[in-house]
Amino acid sequence: MKENFEKRPDFSWIDKEINRVINNIISKKDLDDIYNKVQGLENGGFSAEGMTYFLEKTKNSRIDLNNLAEFKYALEKLSYPKDYVAQYLSHENAHANTSDSIGAKHLGYSIIIFNDNGDLIVRQITRTEFPANWSDKDIAIASEKIATAPELYEGQKLSEGDNEMAKRC
Ligand SMILES: [Zn+2]
Numbered sequence: 001m002k003e004n005f006e007k008r009p010d011f012s013w014i015d016k017e018i019n020r021v022i023n024n025i026i027s028k029k030d031l032d033d034i035y036n037k038v039q040g041l042e043n044g045g046f047s048a049e050g051m052t053y054f055l056e057k058t059k060n061s062r063i064d065l066n067n068l069a070e071f072k073y074a075l076e077k078l079s080y081p082k083d084y085v086a087q088y089l090s091h092e093n094a095h096a097n098t099s100d101s102i103g104a105k106h107l108g109y110s111i112i113i114f115n116d117n118g119d120l121i122v123r124q125i126t127r128t129e130f131p132a133n134w135s136d137k138d139i140a141i142a143s144e145k146i147a148t149a150p151e152l153y154e155g156q157k158l159s160e161g162d163n164e165m166a167k168r169c
Contacts, residue, residue: 011073017063018077021113024060028116031123034058047136062112064127068093071109071124078113078122088124091150091159095126098149104142105129124159 034057042050055062065071068089075085092109099106107127114121128146130139147162 009069011070014063014065014070014074014077018074018113021061021063022120025113025115025120026058026061028114028121031058031061031112031114048139058112061114062110064108064110066108068109071111074111075122078120080122092124092126094149094152095146098146099126099128099142102142102145103131104146105131 034054037057038050038054041047041053063074065074071092072085072089075088080088096106096109105128107129110125110127112123112125114123126146128143130142134142150162
């Protein structure tokens with residue numbers, strides 16, 4: 001172990017990202033409208049067009065994190081209790097491991113912060129890149145496996161976002 005010699009990670013950019021998103025806070029209704037539009041674009045299945053639209057429209061409300069350490073820092077910074085953070089780390093890790101195990105590429109974790117009647121709510125998502133030669137059907141099957149991973153491997157409940165994702169496949 002050489003951890004004593006490692007430079008302390010600098011997470012100050014995440015503080016700035018949290019401020020940026022909170023200063024542009026999106027309402028639950030506007031976020032729901034984006035999800036509905038994506039479902040319309042995807043017409044019941046997964047599509048790259050839907051994902052591109054989603055990522056573009058949530059840009060001001062989303063923080064992209066590269067690894068579990070950054071994800072953990074962000075949740076703690078947002079004052080989530082330790083139990084919650086631990087549960088979500090293992091939840092998102094199940095999505096990530098499944099992506100990698102079926103040949104998709106896990107790109108990282110994102111959080112979207114929105115305002116629900118005055119409460120700040122955080123929704124977690126994982127970002128995945130699928131091989132260019134996969135068909136829409138391949139991607140749909142893979143997306144369902146990734147979405148339901150926490151339930152299968154961790155015995156955890158799926159989040160609202162996971163259920164939406166699984167239903168679409
Ligand atoms: Zn999930």
